[in-house]
Structures are given as structure tokens and as C-alpha cells.
Amino acid sequence: MELKTTRYALEAGIATITLSRPKRRNAWTGRMHTEYRWLLDQADKDPAVRVIVVTGDPEGQAFCAGADLGALEGHAEKGRYDPGTAEDIARPGYGVDPHFDASFAYHFGIGKPVIAAINGAAAGVGLVLAAFADLRFAAAGTRFTTTHGRFNFPAEFGLSWVLPRIIGLTHANDLLLSSRIFTAEEALEMGFLNKVLPADELMIHVTDYARKLAASVAPGSARETKRQIYRDLHRDAATAVTEAERLLETMIRHPNYAEGVKAWMEKRAADWKG
Structure with a gap:
């Protein structure tokens, strides 16, 4: 354009x-x-x-x-x-x-x-x-x-x-x-x-x-946290907690979780993927 x-x-x-x-x-x-x-x-x-x-x-x-x-x-x-x-x-x-x-x-x-x-x-x-x-x-x-x-x-x-x-x-x-x-x-x-x-x-x-x-927050975490914030404006507390638990189970399988832990342990900046 x-x-x-x-x-x-x-x-x-x-x-x-x-x-x-x-x-x-x-x-x-x-x-x-x-x-x-x-x-x-x-x-x-x-x-x-x-x-x-x-x-x-x-x-x-x-x-x-x-x-x-x-x-x-x-x-x-x-x-x-x-x-x-x-x-x-x-x-x-x-x-x-x-x-x-x-x-x-x-x-x-x-x-x-x-x-x-x-x-x-x-x-x-x-x-x-x-x-x-x-x-x-x-x-x-x-x-x-x-x-x-x-x-x-x-x-x-x-x-x-x-x-x-x-x-x-x-x-x-x-x-x-x-x-x-x-x-x-x-x-x-x-x-x-x-x-x-x-x-x-x-x-x-x-x-x-x-x-x-951009450097310190994994892109998937930024995306899902933002969506949680605005979706939770329409939800009750229990639904918000349940959805957070579901996201946790899903996102912990992403390579950025292991990279985040490793970077924290090694005291270095994370190399985010995706």
C-alpha cells in the first residue's frame, strides 16, 4: 500500500x-x-x-x-x-x-x-x-x-x-x-x-x-498474556484461572520455555524463537 x-x-x-x-x-x-x-x-x-x-x-x-x-x-x-x-x-x-x-x-x-x-x-x-x-x-x-x-x-x-x-x-x-x-x-x-x-x-x-x-519477554508469552488481560475483562475469576492453567499446559511444551529456564540459569539473554 x-x-x-x-x-x-x-x-x-x-x-x-x-x-x-x-x-x-x-x-x-x-x-x-x-x-x-x-x-x-x-x-x-x-x-x-x-x-x-x-x-x-x-x-x-x-x-x-x-x-x-x-x-x-x-x-x-x-x-x-x-x-x-x-x-x-x-x-x-x-x-x-x-x-x-x-x-x-x-x-x-x-x-x-x-x-x-x-x-x-x-x-x-x-x-x-x-x-x-x-x-x-x-x-x-x-x-x-x-x-x-x-x-x-x-x-x-x-x-x-x-x-x-x-x-x-x-x-x-x-x-x-x-x-x-x-x-x-x-x-x-x-x-x-x-x-x-x-x-x-x-x-x-x-x-x-x-x-x-522485546528482549526479555518471550513472544508467545507477550501474545497470550495480552489476550488474557482483555478477555478476562469479560470473564469471572474461575474462568480466568482455568484458562490460565490450560495455557500453561500448552506453552510449557514450546521450546521457548526451556530456553527461558536455561537463559535464566546461565545469566544471559534468551534467544527467543518464533
């Missing part, structure tokens, strides 16, 4: 997807969503990829400023919502669990950790994208907002489901009902972010974190 609104780089097991419409503050369009899903699908299928990082083009001075204004105007003119995507759009993460088979929820079906490196404003769908990542790091002073209230929209793309699970109902109600702006520092206090860093240290920290994750 020709990339017009995104960039892709792979180095040392880390796939970096950059939202790149700098003249529009990396605002979201149907084309960007199409490219983003295609890139996620490619990264998920590539055995060389261990971790996926999503960030914004720094020239845009935002992570993603939300839906492009032109798209918002188009909805008003058409009198209906138009996602701007085709029926044959890529479906990364689909087929793992029916609970994940929808826009942005597909992140939960992807078999690799997804890290959001939020290097500027994240509004509307930009906040959605960050919320559905597995880990979130942001530059100090970054501003966030749900935005939907000012457009007579509902909470977008499952924010009403995911935000209460990340930050609790009290904080989620505040952000969803008010559509107010909040800062990275406030988001960290609420538990939305893993860490807030100086802007010039953000990508250094995220890259280092991703490298350590």
Missing part, C-alpha cells in the same frame, strides 16, 4: 507507526485509518516485530488532533456519518475473539504489545487511539480531550467502555460528560498514563522500554 498519511519503520524488533499529516496536526481521516490498520496487520504478521510503537509526526506538534475538520464538515453536509473507509479495509486483530472485532477494539486481538508514544495533543479519535494501546507514555504538558460533547456526538469508538476500565468511573464520567481539556500530568494522576517525560526524552524512553520488553 502507498503510504500518504503514515510512516513505518522497523528496527531491532520495534515497528514504529507514525501518524503523519503535519500540516493538519496529524488529524485523522479515512485514509489514515485505512493505512494504520494495514500497517498494524503487517506488523502483527511479521515475526521480526516484537513490539509496536504508535506516535505522531513531531512536525505536526500533536499525536493526533482528532478527526480532520474537512471530515467533520463532510458529515454535516451529508447528514450522516461517513468513516471514509472501504469494505476491504484490513482487519488486524480480528478473529481472535468476537469481543475484539470492531474499530479500535481490534488492538486487543493484535498479538504484540502496542505502545502509544504521545508526543503532543490527543483529541477525540486521537484519545481513542491512545486508550486502546496497551501502554501509554506522554510528553510533559500534553493536552487531551474527548471533544465529542461540542459536536453533539456520543462518546466515540468505545471510550465509554475503555476509559472507566483504565481510570475508574469517577474520572471517566468527568472526562466523558464534560469533554474538557486535561493535561498529561492530570492523566498520569488518574492512571491513564504509565509515565510522563520531558518531550526530548519521550522517544528515547519508549524505545528503551520497547527494546527491553
